[in-house]
Amino acid sequence: xxxxxxxLKAIIMRFDEQTLSDSRVFVAxxxxxxxxxxxxxxxxSQSVTSRAVARLEKRLGVRVLDRTxxxxxxxxxxxxxxxxxxxxLQGFEDAFTSTAEQQSRVHGxxxxxxxxxxxxxxxxxxxxxxxxxxxxxxxxxxxSDKLGDLVREGVDTALCVGELPSSSLIAKxxxxxxxxxxxxxxxxxxxxxxxxxxxxxxxxHTLIDYRNPETGRTxxxxxxxxxxxxxxATTGRLIVSDIVNLHSICVAGWGIAQVLEIxxxxxxxxxxxxxLLPEWGDERFPIYAVYPxxxxxxxxxxxxxxxxxxxxxxxxxS
Numbered sequence: 001x002x003x004x005x006x007x008l009k010a011i012i013m014r015f016d017e018q019t020l021s022d023s024r025v026f027v028a029x030x031x032x033x034x035x036x037x038x039x040x041x042x043x044x045s046q047s048v049t050s051r052a053v054a055r056l057e058k059r060l061g062v063r064v065l066d067r068t069x070x071x072x073x074x075x076x077x078x079x080x081x082x083x084x085x086x087x088x089l090q091g092f093e094d095a096f097t098s099t100a101e102q103q104s105r106v107h108g109x110x111x112x113x114x115x116x117x118x119x120x121x122x123x124x125x126x127x128x129x130x131x132x133x134x135x136x137x138x139x140x141x142x143x144s145d146k147l148g149d150l151v152r153e154g155v156d157t158a159l160c161v162g163e164l165p166s167s168s169l170i171a172k173x174x175x176x177x178x179x180x181x182x183x184x185x186x187x188x189x190x191x192x193x194x195x196x197x198x199x200x201x202x203x204x205h206t207l208i209d210y211r212n213p214e215t216g217r218t219x220x221x222x223x224x225x226x227x228x229x230x231x232x233a234t235t236g237r238l239i240v241s242d243i244v245n246l247h248s249i250c251v252a253g254w255g256i257a258q259v260l261e262i263x264x265x266x267x268x269x270x271x272x273x274x275x276l277l278p279e280w281g282d283e284r285f286p287i288y289a290v291y292p293x294x295x296x297x298x299x300x301x302x303x304x305x306x307x308x309x310x311x312x313x314x315x316x317x318s
Contacts, residue, residue, distance in 0.1 A: 025052035107136035113158040144215040176284040177262040187251035197230040206255030209236040224282035
């Protein structure tokens, strides 16, 4: 009957944060056998533990502990309360501990939206090593040149090229890469030398245009040299909207293209492509990692961004 009366009072009592804290102190006192020992285990003063139990008794309207100068013991009401509270509080502790442990693990599915240029920047052996380092992680790459709504689409992070529109998303700049002009050796052997950006519009040069996904129009070619800027209005016979097509047709010797240096670095190193107008190479494009919130960034997102940043920097000349 006493237990039923106590349960009824607990039901009608408003259960707030203070009550939860006082209940935790009460359980600690019972477990430790004294107010002093409980205070040490909770890293608080003995007076704090004493006031907490007194506050709990006042709210319940019953005495839960009998106190002497040497020890404490449970009353019948206190024993009933302890038997119900201990497994509940232990469950709280286990739940928080488990969640914290999960938070420190790199696991689950990582959905990454990536600008079409960037998959070619991460080498297969680098991605293989990353996946081997985190065997509990699975990765899905989504190729897209539009940022979109990451939260609605269930995307964990996006890798973007160029300046970003204003939004509530968190953006971390990974690096800046040069915009360069390239052509294949076979093409250059058959056409006149390009010494100035304006030469691209002379002497029968063929330019390969890339369509801007945001505007639907081709990009205007720009050349930066300190404070000087030269703009070229291209009228290429070929317009592409796929990076792979742009690179492959350029390597095949069809014409001249403007590309991101980080994307064609291996082709420059092997000689498949040759850089033109290096003295007009001050234009840069930023590469960003974007994610929904700076608070509680999942470990899988943090380690992936670190991995991508490292992989890109290895591919970027000093």
